Amino acid sequence: SQQGEEDPQALSIQEGENATMNCSYKTSINNLQWYRQNSGRGLVHLILIRSNEREKHSGRLRVTLDTSKKSSSLLITASRAADTASYFCATDNGDNYGQNFVFGPGTRLSVLP
Amino acid sequence: DGGITQSPKYLFRKEGQNVTLSCEQNLNHDAMYWYRQDPGQGLRLIYYSQIVNDFQKGDIAEGYSVSREKKESFPLTVTSAQKNPTAFYLCASSRHNSPLHFGNGTRLTVT
Numbered sequence: 092s093q094q095g096e097e098d099p100q101a102l103s104i105q106e107g108e109n110a111t112m113n114c115s116y117k118t119s120i121n122n123l124q125w126y127r128q129n130s131g132r133g134l135v136h137l138i139l140i141r142s143n144e145r146e147k148h149s150g151r152l153r154v155t156l157d158t159s160k161k162s163s164s165l166l167i168t169a170s171r172a173a174d175t176a177s178y179f180c181a182t183d184n185g186d187n188y189g190q191n192f193v194f195g196p197g198t199r200l201s202v203l204p
Numbered sequence: 205d206g207g208i209t210q211s212p213k214y215l216f217r218k219e220g221q222n223v224t225l226s227c228e229q230n231l232n233h234d235a236m237y238w239y240r241q242d243p244g245q246g247l248r249l250i251y252y253s254q255i256v257n258d259f260q261k262g263d264i265a266e267g268y269s270v271s272r273e274k275k276e277s278f279p280l281t282v283t284s285a286q287k288n289p290t291a292f293y294l295c296a297s298s299r300h301n302s303p304l305h306f307g308n309g310t311r312l313t314v315t
Contacts, residue, residue, distance in 0.1 A: 124303055133208075133294055133306030134247075179246060181304075192304065194239075194246040 097180055097198040105203050110167040112198040114180035115160075121183050123156055123163050128177045128197070137165075137178075170202045206231045210295050210307035217289075217314050225280045225310045227295035236278035237304065239294040240264060247294065253278055282312060289314045 098113045114123070122141045126134040140147045140156045140163065147154045153166040167174055177197040184191050208229045217223045229236065235254050239247040249262030253272040267286025272278055278297075282289045292311050296304040 126304075131309070131311070133296075133308045134304070135306070136303040139303055196244065196246045
């Protein structure tokens, strides 16, 4: 079953602008992860935020988590054309290995030069 | 460099034929996974394996089979029983309670 749902489905911005993507989920989680996928390639892990964390930073990425609203957001600051990709959130309920990861349909980000 | 290798990148088959997709990892990860991705969709879990000689069905296992005879290898066979096999197939691996590492996928087209 699809638990993570990203919003918007597609986002188009100019280089230098910030991009914000949202993820909503339905059940309790142990952590939430964001992945990036370039066209025709595999997914690459970007950042993991645990259920007891509210905000996390990694370079130009900022992730927030609101467990009361069951939602997360990914902010990419000062976007570059190379950030053009699909971004997925995946929720993990913490039971053993990653077989319980549930991926949303993703947000397709286009950064125009 | 450690990583996951999927081969081939593109695969074409006629309907009714079985086809095997290769996945090899040198990350020394215990767990391995197969996902299917359709256009504009998220990933759906086909099979996973937590340890050698053991594997479990995921959400969409019908029409697929796997084996895990070695820690490094987790091949996926798409059988003729899979009704809609054309898709992008992704293999991944992980340590316990850690993020997934993905290969670059195999795009299978069945005509």
